Amino acid sequence: xxxxxxxxxxxxxxxxxxxxxxxxxxxxxxxxxxxxxxxxxxxxxxxxxxxxxxxxxxxxxxxxxxxxxxxxxxxxxxxxxxxxxxxxxxxxxxxxxxxxxxxxxxxxxxxxxxxxxxxx
Amino acid sequence: xxxxxxxxxxxxxxxxxxxxxxxxxxxxxxxxxxxxxxxxxxxxxxxxxxxxxxxxxxxxxxxxxxxxxxxxxxxxxxxxxxxxxxxxxxxxxxxxxxxxxxxxxxxxxxx
Numbered sequence: 001x002x003x004x005x006x007x008x009x010x011x012x013x014x015x016x017x018x019x020x021x022x023x024x025x026x027x028x029x030x031x032x033x034x035x036x037x038x039x040x041x042x043x044x045x046x047x048x049x050x051x052x053x054x055x056x057x058x059x060x061x062x063x064x065x066x067x068x069x070x071x072x073x074x075x076x077x078x079x080x081x082x083x084x085x086x087x088x089x090x091x092x093x094x095x096x097x098x099x100x101x102x103x104x105x106x107x108x109x110x111x112x113x114x115x116x117x118x119x120x
Numbered sequence: 121x122x123x124x125x126x127x128x129x130x131x132x133x134x135x136x137x138x139x140x141x142x143x144x145x146x147x148x149x150x151x152x153x154x155x156x157x158x159x160x161x162x163x164x165x166x167x168x169x170x171x172x173x174x175x176x177x178x179x180x181x182x183x184x185x186x187x188x189x190x191x192x193x194x195x196x197x198x199x200x201x202x203x204x205x206x207x208x209x210x211x212x213x214x215x216x217x218x219x220x221x222x223x224x225x226x227x228x229x230x231x
Contacts, residue, residue: 073141074137076134109144
């Protein structure tokens with residue numbers, strides 16, 4: 001079964017590294033935003049934070065990390081459960097459909113996020 | 121199904137990942153509402169005051185906490201710590217313990 005063609009980096013080792021680098025970025029981002037929210041914010045402070053260039057860079061980095069992380073992770077899930085071995089040819093069709101839907105959603109998240117970050 | 125604890129934490133890591141992929145839509149939507157205007161920020165605050173919204177946010181935050189804790193365990197194992205059979209079981213138990221505590225704390229914070 002050809003699966004490497006839909007993986008993120010066409011190599012298991014590359015995906016492994018990508019998954020960890022993006023995980024660290026996402027963890028840092030959620031911890032940071034979590035602590036900001038724990039401290040309590042009003043609209044002015046929140047807007048001020050997201051107006052900063054470094055925060056937009058950090059947010060876009062997290063957004064792109066999310067896209068790559070989700071692709072690698074869902075690829076692992078799809079290629080484990082939606083397979084020819086488990087369900088015959090249907091498995092291949094379902095897997096490719098799932099990956100198409102996943103790709104559309106990931107791309108939408110990225111565009112939506114960029115629109116939010118630079119659109120307020 | 122009778123599975124070792126390591127299998128459950130692994131399955132939960134995957135399940136929480138799939139769940140978070142959908143949950144991100146909620147968080148991005150909330151970010152959108154929080155930044156658009158002072159009015160939408162206030163509306164979001166009002167919306168998040170409802171029990172149902174709190175439940176949804178708690179579910180997403182819980183998924184985020186579990187997925188993060190299990191992810192950190194992976195990073196620790198990548199460093200060569202806890203790679204034995206006993207280490208794996210111990211790691212899985214720690215992941216469950218830490219996650220439960222953090223998820224409960226998050227629940228307290230949200231309510």
